[in-house]
Amino acid sequence: MIFKTDPSEFQSLLEDTSAMRGGYADGAYFAESYDDVCEVLRRCHQTRTRVTISGNGTGTTGGRIPFGGVALAMPKLNRILNVKKNPDGTGVATVQAATLLFDLQQTVEAEGLFYPPDPTERLCFIGATIANNSSGARTFKYGPTRNYVGRLKLALPSGDLLEVRRGEIFADDSGVLAFETQSGARYEVPVPTYRMPNVSKHVAGYYAAPKMDLIDLFIGSEGTLGVVLEADLKLLPKPERIFGGLAYFADEARLLAFVDEARARSRDATSPSDLSARAIEFFDKRSLDFLRPKYPQIPSDAVGAIFFEQEITSETEDALLQAWLSLMESRGALIERSWIALTPAEQQDLRAFRHALPASVNEWYAKFKQRKISTDMAVPHHRFPELMRSYQTKCEAEGFDYVLFGHIGDAHLHLNILPKNDAEARRARELYRVFVREAIAMGGTISAEHGVGKLKAELLVEMFGEDGIRQMTRVKKSLDPNLILNVGNLIPEAYLAD
Ligand SMILES: Cc1cc2nc3c(=O)[nH]c(=O)nc-3n(C[C@H](O)[C@H](O)[C@H](O)COP(=O)(O)OP(=O)(O)OC[C@H]3O[C@@H](n4cnc5c(N)ncnc54)[C@H](O)[C@@H]3O)c2cc1C
Structure with a gap:
């Protein structure tokens, strides 16, 4: 070492x-x-x-x-130790923590398998995606990383090794997760009693539920309870093919109606020939303007766009293509100028387009030496239009530059305010707090996918209240009594001192 x-x-x-x-x-x-x-x-x-x-x-x-x-x-702990294919076409990959998501995806796909979690940025380590319960565009159909973790090998803050398999250790009736490590050390963790928000995606704070599985405590705990060393990850059969699309709209209300219908039909799909998106992603007008220097073909009259992906087989391809084109037509997409990507190369270009936005926004913040002001809140679906309108009207009223984009299928958009100077940045941060309070009041979460880290620890208090944070502190202290691991993430330090 x-x-x-x-x-x-x-x-x-x-x-x-x-x-x-x-x-x-x-x-x-x-x-x-x-x-x-x-x-x-x-x-x-x-x-x-x-x-x-x-x-x-x-x-x-x-x-x-x-x-x-x-x-x-631990960059050298980057080996894919095993990929096992089951007779039913599913599989399990055993990977070390520093395996790149990109490498895992390439390797299993070569075996006809599929690892669904897909944060837009693929140059991340699997251990981190587990620690953050990462999700991404395909979460709409497949859910977050949590759903795919079957086993974890962890180093606890004391240096003890722990191996935990899904389905083996559950919280008891008194709400305690009790377990022993390989060396025989015994831990008892009090499961928090707060309620998790009723949203499609949520990664803010420790997972908690009656009779919960021990493995779920570590997933999404942002490295505050243990170091992920190795994992068994569930794999699905690789879809035969997919196509992707980018539908431009000249009218935002029609775009939203397109999303509502695509989402409802996807949720109701029962047969492989039913329209069923695996991703439904939004770009507002300002996002398109932001991307136009790189992509001059973006129509000038477009006020927004929806990126979608659909899994197909050779039998269902024609019917599904027709279903999407009919939906685009009936909901008033700029059909002539929209983009359907049928071949893997075209799909790669389309994904590059999707990735270019958050990547360019991050570059923008770095260039202007501004701290990112980006929302990651998700709210229950029926409150989503209200939050989206609030983002738009309040940013316009303040005269801020901003882009609004992301996982609209999961009622989860990233509003990025782009302040031009420090004074504007201060005002933007105040407005950000207003949006956080609105999302919490709507029953939402402060973080649907990017996590809390250090930047949003104070907001976790707003979401769960002081009592909720004290419950998280008790979890932390039961596993890390000397408070050494990833201190500052999730729980504001003042609460650890209590
Ligand atoms: C352009 C862009 C787009 C993105 N889009 C998405 C998206 O759609 N969805 C999404 O969920 N995220 C997204 N992200 C965020 C990011 O990719 C994920 O959070 C990812 O999980 C971070 O991985 P990393 O290896 O870079 O971790 P790091 O940034 O190095 O660390 C992240 C956290 O994980 C902890 N950690 C790292 N390794 C371990 C380990 N082995 N054990 C325990 N804790 C550990 C770290 O301490 C830290 O708290 C995006 C990022 C970028 C730059």
């Missing part, structure tokens, strides 16, 4: 894509084995030294940025 103390040699570990500044550490460990990780944690547990786990730095919330203590990276 290498330990570096010269900050210039681990500068990249002090950053992610949030543009959060000021990260620092006394050194960085580069672990090469599970034992290395356990050894670092054992030492730091004894000396009460903070450890911040590093993935590949694509996170947007400052989660991997250390403020003191040491950074822990």
